[in-house]
Amino acid sequence: MQNTFYKRRCRDNFISDFMLISGGNVRIGIIGIGAVGGYYGALLVKNGLDIHFLLNSDFEHVRDNGLLIESKDGDFVLEKVNAYFCSRDMPKCDVIIVALKTTHNDLLKSILPDVIKKNGIIVMLQNGLNIEKDISEIIPSATIIGGLCFLCSNKVGPGHIRHLDYGSIRLGEYKKNVFETGMSNELQLIADTFSNAGVPIHLAGNLGKARWEKLVWNMGFNGPTVILNATTDLIMKNESSCAMVKEIMLEVIQGARVCGYDITDDFSDIMLNATKQMVDYSPSMKLDYNAGRPLEIENIYWRPIREAEMQGYSMEKSTIIAYQLDFMDRANRKNI
């Protein structure tokens, strides 16, 4: 099993390792302070790290009132956090954690050069495919790490995050040769950073494979919950929708295989059984739809579809889902 559970290392080792590569105080910037960035960022602040948040709409509220985290693991308040509205006002950081929705990734071209130190580490806590490649073209000198969050949380108000369940992150390093495996010191150190703050960490030997594995679930459930206006529980309880999700998952697995990642068909059953055990759940795309936000159709559907197409495999079922989502997204936002 490539996917080993990361063992938490003691805090002293972590700090000394990190200071070795950063040459002093480690400064971490977090871009985006929604359900993902707000939750993980708050855990890192609570763990005593030097965290700087770049915000947009909630800037004034967070600057004046800090962060409130309601969590199944215990609520807490951070009365004062470092908040910035403009990337040019933020100090350059050793590590940047990107926790924006991918629908805003076009902003990163102008933000990242302002906020990342030379040879820094960029951690992409996002869904989808190939986003690390985009970033490597913006900041070629950075080490880029992808993080797949298994987190159920919502932003319920400005600076107010509700963490419902789960919270682990699967981390893997972006390599130019996408089939290369192995762990760098940078990946180990990012794993330590989260792990010491109480976040369960899994390490993925190959990031591309990990992203396709996550897509099996995401493409199977994100679109259908929006289209059928249903939670995961309702979808699992109905024979037809359950069969549909399984067929989509098998198509995604085949897509992964034609792209060179060895995932076997039974991975779909593992995902479906895991979903049956889960609490009733609305995936991020469903929450975005309900809130009238743009949907991550491009990164969760179209990019994998195009990737497989380039290898001569047509993901016809996923294409139908993506077309439906395009329509619903526009109708939902009144053709904006």
Added chain:
Amino acid sequence: MQNTFYKRRCRDNFISDFMLISGGNVRIGIIGIGAVGGYYGALLVKNGLDIHFLLNSDFEHVRDNGLLIESKDGDFVLEKVNAYFCSRDMPKCDVIIVALKTTHNDLLKSILPDVIKKNGIIVMLQNGLNIEKDISEIIPSATIIGGLCFLCSNKVGPGHIRHLDYGSIRLGEYKKNVFETGMSNELQLIADTFSNAGVPIHLAGNLGKARWEKLVWNMGFNGPTVILNATTDLIMKNESSCAMVKEIMLEVIQGARVCGYDITDDFSDIMLNATKQMVDYSPSMKLDYNAGRPLEIENIYWRPIREAEMQGYSMEKSTIIAYQLDFMDRANRKNI
């Protein structure tokens, strides 16, 4: 062009021909008095024919009040019609017109033997595939004719039909050898019956091909308007939904071809262009969904999908649509 517009013949010829085969007065029974049976039945009554309606929920209202037709071609009222609640009370007929939704076709096994004369003619005004074959197994001695209605009408209340637009019927005869072509006297006479009542009639040389051609439009639009909660106009205006409908149509055309019916790909463009010219429209499945009635998923989607599957062709896009409809139908009717 196989699909010739039927030229209306003069009324005297029609009556004498019909009386020749029926041996006297021609009696026509109509099963189902919704948007289709109510509209066409009323036109036949108005034309002086001996029409008998078998009804269910609206029986008492129609027996006491007759029928009210609001039509773009002129409103009219039939104060008195022959209405029956029970098939055993109805006189046996020379011609039976079935205008039920296919979701009620299981009732025909018990109804038809009560109401059709030996060697009578059964006209199936329904959507879907292979329904004539089902009927030939119930009444092997009957001549069975399929009718594809291009009609935009609603039942707006008991015995109250609103005819919005169109109204033509494409008629073809069921043959045991489904690839046989040709017109029988019975088909010509049914065409006369409708044509003399003012219904534009087209004759189809081959019923199977005609049914697949109608499925190109029905599978392309019926499901998507339900799933996307949209009219045909909205679907045509959005690039993604329009692309989706075209892909579904091309799949149906390929399904028809593997089943032996020669339909070319450009038929999808003909259908899409025709839809652009149409008034903004909710297909029957969307009206059924809005009214909380069961959807004709089995006959409009699953039967063609299985038919193509038997020839080794997997209609993957249509299968996704059918699964989604199964889910939505059950959710809409609260899992009934």
